[in-house]
Amino acid sequence: MQAKLSTMFQSLRVRNYRLFATGQLIKLIGVWMMFIAQDWLVLELSDNSATALGVVTALQFTPVLLLTLLSGRLADRYDKRLLLFIANAFWTVLALAMSVLVVTGVVQLWHVFAFAALLGVANAVETPVRQAFVSELVGVPLLPNALSLNAATFNSARIIGPAVAGLAIAAFDVGPVFMITALSSIAPLVNVVRMRTAELHRPELPPVGERAQAKVVDGLRYVGRRSDILLPMALMSVMGMSLFNFQLTLAALAKTVFHTGAASFGLFTTTLAVGALTGALSGTGRRSRPTVWLVLGAAVGCASFGTLVGLAPTYWMVVALLLPTGFFMVFFAQAANQRVQLGVDAAFRGRVMALWVLVFLGTNPVGAPIIGWVAETYGAGASIWIGGLISLVAALLALTWQLRHSGARLRMRVLPMPRFYVVSPGAE
Numbered sequence: 001m002q003a004k005l006s007t008m009f010q011s012l013r014v015r016n017y018r019l020f021a022t023g024q025l026i027k028l029i030g031v032w033m034m035f036i037a038q039d040w041l042v043l044e045l046s047d048n049s050a051t052a053l054g055v056v057t058a059l060q061f062t063p064v065l066l067l068t069l070l071s072g073r074l075a076d077r078y079d080k081r082l083l084l085f086i087a088n089a090f091w092t093v094l095a096l097a098m099s100v101l102v103v104t105g106v107v108q109l110w111h112v113f114a115f116a117a118l119l120g121v122a123n124a125v126e127t128p129v130r131q132a133f134v135s136e137l138v139g140v141p142l143l144p145n146a147l148s149l150n151a152a153t154f155n156s157a158r159i160i161g162p163a164v165a166g167l168a169i170a171a172f173d174v175g176p177v178f179m180i181t182a183l184s185s186i187a188p189l190v191n192v193v194r195m196r197t198a199e200l201h202r203p204e205l206p207p208v209g210e211r212a213q214a215k216v217v218d219g220l221r222y223v224g225r226r227s228d229i230l231l232p233m234a235l236m237s238v239m240g241m242s243l244f245n246f247q248l249t250l251a252a253l254a255k256t257v258f259h260t261g262a263a264s265f266g267l268f269t270t271t272l273a274v275g276a277l278t279g280a281l282s283g284t285g286r287r288s289r290p291t292v293w294l295v296l297g298a299a300v301g302c303a304s305f306g307t308l309v310g311l312a313p314t315y316w317m318v319v320a321l322l323l324p325t326g327f328f329m330v331f332f333a334q335a336a337n338q339r340v341q342l343g344v345d346a347a348f349r350g351r352v353m354a355l356w357v358l359v360f361l362g363t364n365p366v367g368a369p370i371i372g373w374v375a376e377t378y379g380a381g382a383s384i385w386i387g388g389l390i391s392l393v394a395a396l397l398a399l400t401w402q403l404r405h406s407g408a409r410l411r412m413r414v415l416p417m418p419r420f421y422v423v424s425p426g427a428e
Contacts, residue, residue, distance in 0.1 A: 008284040011146040016195045017137040023191035025153045027088075030184025032161025033168070034095070036266060037177035038112060039251045040169055041102070045109040050252040050380065052109065054372020056116045057248050061368070063120035064127070064358065071125045072132075072219065072354020076347070080133040081192060081200070087126035088188045094118050095182035103175040128354035135341070135349065139201040144286045144338050151280035151334045155326075159273040166266025219351025227405070229343055229352070231398060232295050232336035237359035238394040239299065241367035242387035243306045244329070246272060248368055249387075252380035258315045271319050275326025282327075283334050289342040290335040293422050296399045298332035303392035310385025333360070 012018050039053060046052035074083060098115045101107040138146045168177050223229050250272070254265035305325040312318045337356065344352045367387075375383035403410060407425035 008145075008281065009149065011138050011142050011149050014138050014142070014199075016199055017134075017146060019191040019194055020133075020137055021149060021153050023188035024150075025157060026184050026187035028154060028157030029161045029164075030095075030181035032157050032269075033165035033177050034181035035247060036162050036165035036269065037102075037169060037174040037181075038116070039247065040265075041107070041174050042109070042112055043251065043255060045107075045112065048255060050248070050256065050375040051369070051372045053248050053251060054369040054375075056112060057245070057368035057372075058366075059113055060116040060120045060123075063117065063124040065366075067121065067124035068128055068354045068358045069219070069351070070354075072128045072351040072357075074125070075129045075132045075350030075354065077350075080129050080136060080350075081195060081197065083129045084126060084133060085189060085192045087122050087129065088185065088192070091119070091122040091126070092182065092185040092189065094122065095178070095185050099175070099178035099182045102178045105175075128350065128357045131337075131341075131353040131357060132350045135346075136200045140342075143341060144288070145284055147338055147341065148280055148283040148286065148334060151330055152277055152284070155273050155277035155280050155330060159270050159277060162266040162269035162273070219348055219355060222345075222348050223352060223355055226343070228292065229340050231292065231402065232339050233356060233359050235295075235299055235394060235398050236333070236336055236356075239303065239332075239391040240360050242371075242390040242394075243303065243384075245368055245371045245383075245387065248371060249375060249380055249384050252372075252375045253318070253384070256375075257380050258318075260315070267319065268322060271322040272326040272329075275323040276330040277326075278323075279327040279330035280334060282331060283338070286338065290339045292339070292402055295332065295335045295339055296395060296402060297420075298328055298335055299395040300392065300399065302328035302332045303388050303395050305388075307385045307388030307392060310381045310383070310388055312381075 012021065038056065042052050042056050043049070094115065098107075098111070101111050134146050134150060135143050165177050168180075223233065246269070250268040251265055254260045254268055302325065305321060305328055309318055309321045309325055312321055340352065340356055341349070371383045371387065374386060399410075402408075403422075409423045410420060411423055412420050
């Protein structure tokens with residue numbers, strides 16, 4: 001067990017990564033507390049409108065759709081550490097301003113809309129830079145472990161943040177939650193400054209003339225020529241748009257279907273995050289690039305359980321199904337992320353990861369208003385199971401294409417335990 005734990009957390013031996021992960025954990029706990037408080041505030045200000053929730057989600061992710069590719073170009077041209085500091089500083093100023101509006105009681109719905117849009121601008125710059133920066137913190141050999149620990153950090157925050165937020169909202173209302181978020185966002189700023197630049201694993205920045213030639217379109221062409229990178233990105237775009245809207249759908253499900261309070265909504269999100277954390281930790285021992293079959297199998301599992309969540313008739317059945325849903329959701333996303341990162345050339349990493357962030361987060365502006373309308377018109381449960389079915393069809397189509405492209409065959413073994421497996425061409 002000691003050896004297993006040592007292997008699981010080995011990236012934390014690197015000082016710069018340890019600072020990075022600690023700062024992210026503190027900030028993300030506050031961010032997830034804010035997400036819960038923001039959703040609850042929107043429902044209060046809009047008379048329980050799922051459409052308003054969808055608009056907030058769309059505004060929050062629209063800048064990702066518009067600016068992320070440009071941010072990836074910046075990541076390939078300039079110092080990623082400096083870019084991270086600037087983006088996080090902007091985020092801190094926004095969080096402080098919003099917390100003042102909420103605490104003083106003058107906040108209106110349009111304030112939340114504006115805050116969500118500006119927050120999206122900060123995320124559009126920070127997220128692809130942060131994704132590309134991980135390889136500079138630990139180097140390529142430890143990159144799979146570091147990426148898995150990133151997901152574990154994210155989902156640890158998803159466990160702690162919503163649970164604390166639900167209790168805090170019930171006890172003190174939403175104002176203190178926003179203030180805690182603002183204070184927690186200072187941690188990444190301090191830790192980025194404390195990093196030792198001499199210990200970063202990065203090549204020298206190219207001359208200014210060469211950096212100017214790092215064009216967005218070149219990154220798109222590079223991905224277009226790489227079917228091994230394009231397939232997980234295409235699949236993620238569909239699932240991100242149709243199924244990965246739990247921030248919106250679970251809030252509507254808790255309040256409009258099961259008529260529960262903020263604490264019970266927090267339990268939904270926390271349960272999903274517990275499964276997600278398990279999925280993230282299960283990939284920490286990976287040392288090589290995940291196979292396409294692993295990615296596709298995880299996608300099918302995620303879509304299947306997501307569909308069942310939407311069809312579940314009782315509150316506690318939803319809680320039980322959210323555990324495997326969270327597991328496969330992060331296991332799929334992390335395996336796809338690792339397949340992309342470990343297959344890309346270093347010169348294109350910033351732009352490729354920007355495209356990854358675009359398909360992972362940027363599809364929300366398209367999907368969130370539609371999902372919100374479906375939830376308001378046909379019920380929150382329908383908005384989940386319809387998204388699950390769309391994702392399942394996309395995963396099965398991707399699996400069929402990959403089987404035909406590779407010439408492999410899918411087989412099922414009944415004994416000693418039922419399981420599917422892939423047979424490569426000629427192996428039969």
